[in-house]
Amino acid sequence: MLVVNFKTYLEATGKKAVELAKVAEEIARERGISIAVAPQFTDLKPVSEATGIPVFSQHIDPIRPGASTGHILAEAVKSSGAVGTLLNHSERRIKISEIEESVEMAKTSDLIALVCANTAGVSAAVAALDPHMIAVEPPELIGTGVAVSKARPELITYTVKRIHTVNPHIRILCGAGVSTSEDVSKAIQLGTEGVLVASSVVKSKDPRKLLSEMAEAALEATH
Numbered sequence: 478m479l480v481v482n483f484k485t486y487l488e489a490t491g492k493k494a495v496e497l498a499k500v501a502e503e504i505a506r507e508r509g510i511s512i513a514v515a516p517q518f519t520d521l522k523p524v525s526e527a528t529g530i531p532v533f534s535q536h537i538d539p540i541r542p543g544a545s546t547g548h549i550l551a552e553a554v555k556s557s558g559a560v561g562t563l564l565n566h567s568e569r570r571i572k573i574s575e576i577e578e579s580v581e582m583a584k585t586s587d588l589i590a591l592v593c594a595n596t597a598g599v600s601a602a603v604a605a606l607d608p609h610m611i612a613v614e615p616p617e618l619i620g621t622g623v624a625v626s627k628a629r630p631e632l633i634t635y636t637v638k639r640i641h642t643v644n645p646h647i648r649i650l651c652g653a654g655v656s657t658s659e660d661v662s663k664a665i666q667l668g669t670e671g672v673l674v675a676s677s678v679v680k681s682k683d684p685r686k687l688l689s690e691m692a693e694a695a696l697e698a699t700h
Contacts, residue, residue: 525558
């Protein structure tokens with residue numbers, strides 16, 4: 478699985494978010510691989526309506542419907558057409574208690590919870606909360622172009638082992654610095670089921686070519 482986080486890049490805002498999501502959808506169909514996108518909240522509905530691929534929000538808050546001005550409601554994310562949400566990204570870090578509540582909110586709203594974790598210990602703690610997926614992302618490598626699968630491969634294999642010791646059913650992705658098809662192959666070879674990417678794709682001069690190469694690498698690595 479490839480998950481593309483659009484963050485707040487102008488290259489993936491408004492109409493450009495829809496355009497990039499359509500590119501991801503085409504690659505997913507051509508390669509027969511699952512590619513999800515995580516656009517900004519204002520783009521969730523148009524992206525969901527324009528494509529048939531999984532759409533994730535970039536966050537939800539652990540709140541219930543009511544007086545919570547300015548917060549992100551899980552039910553609102555669901556009604557926009559999203560099927561899941563990122564949680565605890567290094568750029569939107571939350572407490573473990575908030576992760577627990579947010580995972581429950583996601584499940585109650587029938588959303589897939591993809592929780593980011595920066596260390597093996599945090600990953601193991603998150604695994605005990607039973608989210609659907611965990612993305613291993615050392616924050617110091619995010620946006621650097623240096624993939625964690627290359628810089629710290631031992632972290633990935635150790636974290637995969639710790640997560641599955643706690644909860645063998647969780648799907649594990651690899652993030653932080655993933656920029657090439659080789660990075661994707663390496664991540665899967667280390668025991669993950671895919672990658673979480675952002676700037677390498679969103680800011681690429683040819684996102685279609687890069688996503689296609691990443692998808693092909695993912696398929697080859699699983700065979």
